[in-house]
Amino acid sequence: MHDLMIPFGPAHPALPEPVYLKLFLEGEEIQDVDFSVGYNHKGIEKSLEEMDYIKSIFMAGRVCGICSSAHSTCYTQTVEKLLNIEIPNRARLIRTSIFELERLHSHLLWLGMFGHEMGFDTLFMLSFREREYVLDSLELITGKRVVHDINTIGGVRRDVSQETMSKVLKNLDILKDKVEHLQNLVEKDPIIKKRTVGIGKLDKKDVERLCLVGPVARASGIPYDIRKTDRYLAYDDLGFKIVVENDGDNFARTLVRIKEMLESIRLVKLAIKSIKPGIIKNKVVMNFPVDEAISRVEAPRGELIYYVKSNGSNKPARVKIRTPTYANILCLNKILVGHTLADVPVSLESLDPCLCCTDRLTVVRNGKEEIIKLEDLHGHH
Amino acid sequence: MKLPKELKNIGKFYKQGKNEAWFILPYENFKDVIKNIIDFGINRISSISGYDNGKEIEVIYHFVKDNFLLNLKVLVPKSLNKIDTLTDLLPATFLLEKELSEMLGIKIIGHPKPGKLFLSEDWYGKPPLRKG
Amino acid sequence: MVIIEVFFISIFLSFIYEGIIRKVAARMQNRIGPPIWQPILDFIKLLSKERFEVQNSNFSLVSFLSIISVIGLITIVFMFPFVGILNFNWDFILLIYLLVFSTACFILVGFSFPSPYPLIGSTREIILLLAYDFPLMIIILFFGINYQSIQFIPNNLILSFPLLFVSFLFITQAKVGLPPFNISEADQEIAASFLTECSGFELAMFNLAKSLKIFVMVSLTTIFFFNPPNIPMFFLTSLFVLFIGILLRVILARFRIDQGFKFLWIFLLPLIFIDIIKVII
Amino acid sequence: MFHVVIGCAGDNLIIDKIKKYCQKKSPWLFHYCAGGCNGCDIEILAAMSPKYDFERFGCLLKSSPRHADIFLVTGTVTKKTKKRLLNLYDQIPEPKVVIAIGSCGISTGIFQKAYSVAGPLDKILPVDVYVPGCPPKPEAMIDGIIKGVEILTKKGNK
Numbered sequence: 001m002h003d004l005m006i007p008f009g010p011a012h013p014a015l016p017e018p019v020y021l022k023l024f025l026e027g028e029e030i031q032d033v034d035f036s037v038g039y040n041h042k043g044i045e046k047s048l049e050e051m052d053y054i055k056s057i058f059m060a061g062r063v064c065g066i067c068s069s070a071h072s073t074c075y076t077q078t079v080e081k082l083l084n085i086e087i088p089n090r091a092r093l094i095r096t097s098i099f100e101l102e103r104l105h106s107h108l109l110w111l112g113m114f115g116h117e118m119g120f121d122t123l124f125m126l127s128f129r130e131r132e133y134v135l136d137s138l139e140l141i142t143g144k145r146v147v148h149d150i151n152t153i154g155g156v157r158r159d160v161s162q163e164t165m166s167k168v169l170k171n172l173d174i175l176k177d178k179v180e181h182l183q184n185l186v187e188k189d190p191i192i193k194k195r196t197v198g199i200g201k202l203d204k205k206d207v208e209r210l211c212l213v214g215p216v217a218r219a220s221g222i223p224y225d226i227r228k229t230d231r232y233l234a235y236d237d238l239g240f241k242i243v244v245e246n247d248g249d250n251f252a253r254t255l256v257r258i259k260e261m262l263e264s265i266r267l268v269k270l271a272i273k274s275i276k277p278g279i280i281k282n283k284v285v286m287n288f289p290v291d292e293a294i295s296r297v298e299a300p301r302g303e304l305i306y307y308v309k310s311n312g313s314n315k316p317a318r319v320k321i322r323t324p325t326y327a328n329i330l331c332l333n334k335i336l337v338g339h340t341l342a343d344v345p346v347s348l349e350s351l352d353p354c355l356c357c358t359d360r361l362t363v364v365r366n367g368k369e370e371i372i373k374l375e376d377l378h379g380h381h
Numbered sequence: 382m383k384l385p386k387e388l389k390n391i392g393k394f395y396k397q398g399k400n401e402a403w404f405i406l407p408y409e410n411f412k413d414v415i416k417n418i419i420d421f422g423i424n425r426i427s428s429i430s431g432y433d434n435g436k437e438i439e440v441i442y443h444f445v446k447d448n449f450l451l452n453l454k455v456l457v458p459k460s461l462n463k464i465d466t467l468t469d470l471l472p473a474t475f476l477l478e479k480e481l482s483e484m485l486g487i488k489i490i491g492h493p494k495p496g497k498l499f500l501s502e503d504w505y506g507k508p509p510l511r512k513g
Numbered sequence: 514m515v516i517i518e519v520f521f522i523s524i525f526l527s528f529i530y531e532g533i534i535r536k537v538a539a540r541m542q543n544r545i546g547p548p549i550w551q552p553i554l555d556f557i558k559l560l561s562k563e564r565f566e567v568q569n570s571n572f573s574l575v576s577f578l579s580i581i582s583v584i585g586l587i588t589i590v591f592m593f594p595f596v597g598i599l600n601f602n603w604d605f606i607l608l609i610y611l612l613v614f615s616t617a618c619f620i621l622v623g624f625s626f627p628s629p630y631p632l633i634g635s636t637r638e639i640i641l642l643l644a645y646d647f648p649l650m651i652i653i654l655f656f657g658i659n660y661q662s663i664q665f666i667p668n669n670l671i672l673s674f675p676l677l678f679v680s681f682l683f684i685t686q687a688k689v690g691l692p693p694f695n696i697s698e699a700d701q702e703i704a705a706s707f708l709t710e711c712s713g714f715e716l717a718m719f720n721l722a723k724s725l726k727i728f729v730m731v732s733l734t735t736i737f738f739f740n741p742p743n744i745p746m747f748f749l750t751s752l753f754v755l756f757i758g759i760l761l762r763v764i765l766a767r768f769r770i771d772q773g774f775k776f777l778w779i780f781l782l783p784l785i786f787i788d789i790i791k792v793i794i
Numbered sequence: 795m796f797h798v799v800i801g802c803a804g805d806n807l808i809i810d811k812i813k814k815y816c817q818k819k820s821p822w823l824f825h826y827c828a829g830g831c832n833g834c835d836i837e838i839l840a841a842m843s844p845k846y847d848f849e850r851f852g853c854l855l856k857s858s859p860r861h862a863d864i865f866l867v868t869g870t871v872t873k874k875t876k877k878r879l880l881n882l883y884d885q886i887p888e889p890k891v892v893i894a895i896g897s898c899g900i901s902t903g904i905f906q907k908a909y910s911v912a913g914p915l916d917k918i919l920p921v922d923v924y925v926p927g928c929p930p931k932p933e934a935m936i937d938g939i940i941k942g943v944e945i946l947t948k949k950g951n952k
Contacts, residue, residue, distance in 0.1 A: 195769060565887055
């Protein structure tokens with residue numbers, strides 16, 4: 001019934017991270033998909049239980065290198081909820097600006113990879129060139145380009161000087177023009193449109209049924225954004241607009257992310273401008289009650305949830321992480337089957353899969369009848 | 382959003398926070414309760430957490446409606462060590478239940494594809510998050 | 514000894530052309546890029562690498578194909594007007610044959626490995642061959658009927674056949690496998706396509722064949738549409754043609770196979786027929 | 795094969811020098827994420843980008859291990875990737891160099907006690923160059939690659 005089985009990964013040029021897809025083809029058309037991740041599974045949830053609360057923030061930041069501060073923010077936020085403490089306003093604004101800068105870097109990275117999957121190297125190069133402005137700003141504020149360990153319980157670890165802020169604002173001004181240029185490029189390019197419009201369609205019903213999150217949900221017309229609903233950090237004060245597209249195809253997901261970038265630039269600018277002098281960290285008494293807490297943030301890829309249970313000691317008893325890609329990966333079958341092999345990298349990338357997040361666990365999932373096959377995962381070709 | 386009146390008696394209420402409510406559901410008929418909740422309109426499941434507290438395994442279903450989090454805890458006795466699946470009500474729990482089953486060693490009754498799936502193929506021994 | 518000179522000069526030039534493509538594309542993407550002679554370094558390095566004999570594959574066939582694909586392409590160089598080693602009426606037929614021949618070598622390589630990526634690469638190349646060779650053959654046969662031999666092509670045909678020139682540029686792009694027609698060599702979809710399992714000597718030879726293909730196709734475009742009177746003019750013109758190729762490579766994303774096919778037939782064929790019918794009437 | 799094609803005996807100095815130079819100037823890379831957090835992987839991509847551009851040293855990120863000279867491995871090696879990693883390593887033709895990128899690959903870093911980690915990279919593969927950092931900056935990676943190239947030429951001319 002299937003002409004050919006194609007292994008897609010774990011080592012595959014379209015994927016910077018290991019994932020294993022079995023694509024069952026008939027000609028070029030995909031009949032069925034079999035999916036397995038877990039090559040990145042290290043056992044972080046267990047390790048988190050063996051570290052004290054301060055140390056485990058750094059571990060949480062290393063669940064994923066791309067959305068590192070989303071993870072550590074969410075984790076600290078949950079622990080702060082557990083301790084029932086507030087953080088100073090200055091720290092809140094610094095966290096917000098780091099958070100949004102990270103979203104910018106993640107989305108620019110995504111746009112580059114998206115171009116790369118379509119064989120459009122120039123888009124990759126351009127978007128990585130512009131991304132350096134974001135990384136430079138992050139380096140100015142936190143001291144690191146990618147994994148920024150700036151959060152701590154009760155505030156942030158590093159202050160921002162006036163000079164840094166003006167430099168970051170200057171970078172953002174340049175970046176805004178560049179992102180608008182990229183938006184123009186993507187919206188007008190005929191081949192990008194040909195490759196993305198109408199491919200990998202997800203309608204509203206699918207999104208609701210599979211509980212998809214983040215830009216994937218927003219591209220299908222569902223205004224689901226934790227920044228709006230939960231009003232954590234400083235989003236409520238800054239005034240925030242949800243970006244929604246209605247088509248639900250790869251092109252809509254592209255547009256959502258590009259428009260979100262522009263929104264993020266606005267937010268960071270506003271956040272930095274409204275930083276007022278003050279302390280960056282409240283004094284915290286590490287006296288943990290026997291309790292549990294849950295909190296959410298909107299990571300670049302969607303809703304990220306941390307559940308922390310404490311048993312009174314200085315180590316968490318249980319940390320459960322639900323990452324956005326983990327929720328979104330369910331629709332893989334929906335968006336791949338029926339399209340051609342050439343659409344696989346593009347559609348896969350349009351979900352912005354972050355398998356490092358997902359691979360705290362392993363998943364094997366198949367489509368129609370949910371058949372799961374595990375044999376010869378290791379055979380090369 | 383506040384806790385709707387209709388949902389006040391679904392189980393043993395034990396904690397309330399800002400925009401969230403925590404319940405303990407009876408182990409026997411938790412699925413009926415969840416069915417009611419879904420019919421009521423809270424149909425987005427965000428996560429399933431599990432914790433081994435020594436005597437029993439706490440399974441917590443985190444439902445979301447807008448900004449309201451409804452957390453329903455089910456205590457699974459270790460002697461039984463099994464729980465009904467929700468995949469027929471919510472397809473999105475497919476992976477979450479799989480994770481629960483693998484990490485804590487609970488059997489999921491009625492799961493479309495149970496079985497050893499995560500970790501490396503040569504993983505033996507007790508589930509990683511199981512204590513004792 | 515002219516043959517040996519032409520042999521080495523064409524190999525050298527094809528490396529330089531490839532180097533120019535990489536360098537100019539890099540500059541267009543705001544990078545510094547490798548030196549122009551980079552492909553030569555790559556070639557010599559690959560020769561010094563270990564060769565893998567892949568299990569269950571017809572490996573001697575692969576080695577053989579890698580050599581004859583290079584030879585087949587160099588034979589085309591022998592037919593160029595100012596080289597003039599092969600020089601006879603109706604050499605256009607041989608030209609068509611040799612152009613398909615090198616592609617056929619690549620296709621066979623894909624089929625000689627027991628691996629799905631080369632297999633898909635080859636099937637895609639076959640479909641693409643059908644797509645671009647039909648317009649290509651029409652153009653070449655049209656020139657053949659008009660001028661009998663490559664030697665007799667007049668200067669500056671671009672003025673009388675501008676549409677043929679445009680179509681020939683796209684066909685060149687498809688023939689040499691540069692974006693937007695690098696469908697059969699799509700890294701992101703099917704790894705390194707037919708060359709996935711090649712290493713060392715075979716890889717070096719196939720890379721050489723690819724570079725030679727670029728050189729041959731660019732030179733053919735120059736000869737057909739400009740036919741410059743002397744060799745310096747020839748190089749200047751072919752660099753211009755090469756530049757257009759690089760521009761297309763840099764500014765366009767990759768087509769899907771069906772879109773590529775449609776583009777080559779539905780968009781290019783009418784263009785070609787407009788120019789041809791102009792002459793017939 | 796090299797000497798057969800160039801048509802020279804083994805100990806011709808000029809030919810050897812040319813060979814060494816070419817090996818030095820055209821390192822082709824193959825990248826595999828053996829279970830990292832993605833931080834290093836995106837920094838490798840950043841090293842390709844216009845600001846750092848490792849193609850000016852002749853580096854290319856190749857999609858098949860059979861084309862590669864240098865094997866870039868990021869991340870702690872998880873139990874699940876271990877076999878796969880060895881398989882990929884075997885497919886890279888000699889001479890080859892393995893570069894461990896990031897603290898995870900060097901010492902398993904923060905994931906030392908995690909249950910699904912198979913150990914640091916050098917317990918599994920012979921590692922030639924270590925690039926520390928979490929994640930290392932692209933400059934450091936390029937420096938590591940250049941150091942790897944030196945080792946590559948030594949290995950290729952034994």
